[in-house]
Amino acid sequence: MNDLSINKDQVRSHETAVIEQQGQYLTFLVADEALGIAINDVKEIIEITSITHVPMTPDYIRGVINLRGNVVPVVDLSARLGHQVSELSKRSCIVLVEVSCNDEKQSLGMLVDQVKEILDIPEDHIQPAPTFGTNIRVEFIQAMGRVEDEFIILLEISRVLSVSELAELSLMTAAEPAAVLA
């Protein structure tokens, strides 16, 4: 229990979210690494369809897809976390999540290499993110979940897929070609 109280102090901002989620996480593979996100963040998992590339965007913006008549951006999670652009395979999937930005809900797809399973991780197995030692930006990590003897990184979706950040970054890359032309 001592463990838990520390945990609560340090991840206060996610405290309520953790309780609501009842410890269920969807795990998937990205660049051979197992990652998880809270199951309540997941709207649906869809098969890979044809993705339309949007020009002048950074690598990690894979493009847009048609989801039942709506145009939804797809983020290449591997590239976003600082790895290579992921190769499409039979097992590639798009995990659809919803993030809010300026009071508006925006649906976003995350391209992952493979969806694994849904895990129940008890609260006392969840530990705060280490401040170093991972190859993923610290602010992207919500917490670490212990499953048997392994740790799975639980992602902070609102940061990884922050709409305003993605928009700003695409602004920077958009500015480049103009500079080249000029």
Added chain:
Amino acid sequence: MNDLDAALITFTQEAQELLDEMESSLLVLEDTPDDAEVINCVFRAMHTIKGSSGLFGFNHIVSFTHQAETVLDQVRDGSRQIDAQLISVLLDCRDHTARLLAYSLEYPEQPLEEELQRNGELLSECLTSAQSSAVKGQEKSDNIELESAPEGKSRADLSGNWLITLLFKKDAFRMGVDPLSFIRYLKTLGEIRALLLFDKAVPQGDEFDPESCYLHYKIAFSSEADKQQIEDVFEFAADDCEIKILAPSAKSVEYLALLEDLPEDETARLGEMLVKVGVLTVNDVARALHTQEHSQEESKPIGEILVEQNVIQSKIVEQAVKKQQQVKQKVSSESNYIRVDSTKLGHLINLVGELVISGAAMDLMIEKSGLDEAEEVSATMSSLVSNIRDTALELRMVPIGETFSRFRRVVRDVSKELGKNIDLEITGGETELDKTVVEKINDPLTHLIRNSLDHGIESPEQRLAAGKSEQGSIHLNAFHDSGHIVIQIVDDGAGLNKDKILEKAVAKGIVSEDANLSDQEIYNLIFAAGLSTKKQANDLSGRGVGMDVVRRNIEGLRGSVNIDSIEQQGTKITIQLPLTLAIIDGFMVGADGERYIIPLSMVEECVEMNEKEWQLDAVQNYVNLRGSAMPYLKLSEYFNPGKQFNKRARQSLVVVRVGKERAGFVVDELHGEQQTVIKPLGQIFENIEGLSGATVLGDGNVALILNVKSLINKVTVV
């Protein structure tokens, strides 16, 4: 939502419309203060709001609008003159009513805020103080009624009485009718104030027949009884006596009120209306109708006959006729318009969008499977679908005039405040565009107009000194141009000061000092954030935060804004907006394996790219198209910087035009026309220039819609 809530929403909408109407009417009155129809309009607004507010128990509104209504009623019957001062007060009254309305909706059944209370009292004072100037004519109308009474009769004390005219026929005695007994019986209902006996009909000498009746009476009769009761007194004499009963003039006010309050679905016929309120009896109407049928001359309106027959005051008939027209108008306008919830319309348009996409998918499938017979059916279908699409979009089209005329008030108020004399001219108000666009263009327009009023137009002294007329003018214009609506705001003010703008922009670091800019580019700098040349900011404008917001709002609508100015002569702001935000006709092209949509309305022509024959300037990116130099942009290279492209065998040049600017896009493939349902790309991509949205194609893939305007800017700047 219960019934009352629904009614409340209707009430709010209606009240808002009435207030808007009142505002525009009042502004019209400033120019033509004698227009009775317009005065009526203002009166009706206050009257209706008063009535419906009472229904919902908004007592503040009722008591306030009542005062305004009273004054307006005096204006209406001519006993009070309408002047600029009164119009100003009434405009304030209108604003106050709007505020009361908002307040009552938010805090129903609560006492008024102190400020509103005070404001209301102040206004009523203004209303009544202006009132004393002309109350004179008020009573005069009450006295006219008895003019039809015989000469020499004292009028003064008869106004509260019924006027009964009895013309007994010659045979009356023979039929056993005794006039005296009727008059005696009449006394049981009330008091006979005066009785006149006419002897003109009595023949002289031998012609006089003692068995005949020559008696004609006029009786002034005071009674609480209603008309039907009085007429019943003479029921047995009806065959042998002409009976006319004129209601007391004092009562006419009551009748007028009753008429006004008649439920509108019951007021089909003049006669019926008058019977209903009790001013006439069924017999009166029957007689008048009889006369109408048998009259030799051209048939007169029944109202006129009734007045001639002396059974009714002309004032009441007028009111009834007016009411009847109101009802007719209402009925006819009701039958022409249906009020539809705009979300329902939005849903319909979404569905039509889906229909367009699945129609395209079906076309594709039919083409694939090679069913010749089905092709014909699908051709019919797609022409129907595009008809439905156009009609559905048209449902949301509204004329921009309403938005424009709202600025009359802005111009009037602001110019008063600034002590300037400014005239607003509006043209092209009938130009239609999508309601969603209209709603969003209001704020930017307000800002631009306020800017013109504040900075553009000079004070009268400055104008005279500059050799212009004292009155400045602002011209609002709208027209359609190649699938767009163009809105222009033209003022004849001081124009923009290039040097000042440039100086400021350099000081703020928006442009570098050695930048070589065209006049147009300098003018457009005022849309940059943080730039205001006005030294002092006031509450209207001058803080330099507005113009960039204006531009962003307009660009958010996929539109553009441009400014042109001649110093000392004026400024012209041109806004270009798409007609609709939902569905457009697109032209699909392919570049580097991706498909892009160009709005068809902007496509001028497509030609094969012939690099050998054309003088191509690869450095400056200009092409010689039939003798004229035109900038061009290779889409695949532009969108994929750094990627190497092999020379392709065939490329095409799509010539696009926005306003006056032309450019060519070099593409790999031409796919042809495509109905395009515009889907937003989302906030992630909002910073990407050159794209304005996306659409879903028939095969389920997504194609991107090009923002032609910004791409053209790219090439022309380069």
